[in-house]
């Protein structure tokens with residue numbers, strides 16, 4: 001079974017060719033980070049134009065590197081939401097045209113599901129039920145996976161996503177976009193205990209998240225210092241905020257594990273690339289006999305390989321998309 005996976009939901013144009021859900025034959029990622037950096041974030045109109053420009057060459061390169069043509073493919077899997085509508089449309093219409101012309105099935109993939117499925121690419125012994133902590137640029141979810149394609153969202157953020165909060169704090173600190181990796185880098189030189197930022201836990205039994213108040217606490221601290229003419233240490237602020245975010249994520253993950261009695265936690269999404277988050281969770285969970293699984297960093301942020309992996313499992317159950325498949329910017333995990 002050979003799947004071509006395509007991702008264009010935000011600012012990465014990516015395509016991958018995957019055999020039998022684990023043998024990755026090619027993986028091309030064209031990132032627009034440099035284009036958007038000067039604006040401090042992704043500009044949707046520019047993103048969709050860039051996707052139009054790079055879509056065909058990226059797909060062709062993925063096929064070339066895999067030494068395959070369309071006639072070798074079993075199906076084409078593409079992200080149809082959530083994401084930026086203009087960006088999604090480039091992938092969806094392109095994939096639709098290619099699949100139709102090749103006479104093979106089209107598979108519509110939920111981008112959030114794909115982030116979780118990045119774990120199945122490299123780990124082949126995962127047994128349900130699984131608990132997933134999805135921490136990305138736009139989402140923070142705790143999800144119970146009962147089987148392939150069967151999800152129960154146990155908790156989600158009520159305001160900002162963890163990645164979004166890291167990005168905003170980084171921007172205010174003048175660290176640039178995307179902020180998560182910058183915070184991780186500069187936090188190495190800071191003291192995580194220098195500032196006591198709040199850890200929002202909400203109601204005692206809630207598995208929901210809230211990062212906007214935590215973000216505001218940092219911004220207030222920075223503004224107050226500025227008004228008083230004080231210089232704050234950027235590494236100290238970054239390290240303290242990163243620690244606050246990680247503390248909340250780890251505590252909520254533990255609550256979810258206690259509630260579901262699941263034995264394996266899957267970490268997913270761009271923030272899952274964070275080394276301190278991985279390390280802290282690894283230590284906390286191993287002490288409790290819980291297995292922690294996460295993708296290699298390249299499969300944490302947006303990529304075509306995770307789309308192809310999710311597509312493979314859809315293909316196995318013949319879960320194909322109709323030719324009327326459309327982009328759904330606000331798609332959620334049901």
Ligand code: ATP
Nearest residue numbers: 136137138139163178179180181270271273274302
């Ligand atoms: P979504 O998947 O929710 O639609 P997205 O696709 O924009 O949003 P991802 O690509 O999954 O998000 O992840 C990007 C986010 O991950 C950004 O917020 C970025 O700052 C964060 N991130 C990436 N690497 C790291 C890291 N090493 N440490 C912390 N955060 C990171």
Ligand code: MG
Nearest residue numbers: 010011012302
């Ligand atoms: Mg991105």
Ligand code: FE
Nearest residue numbers: 136137301302
């Ligand atoms: Fe993403």
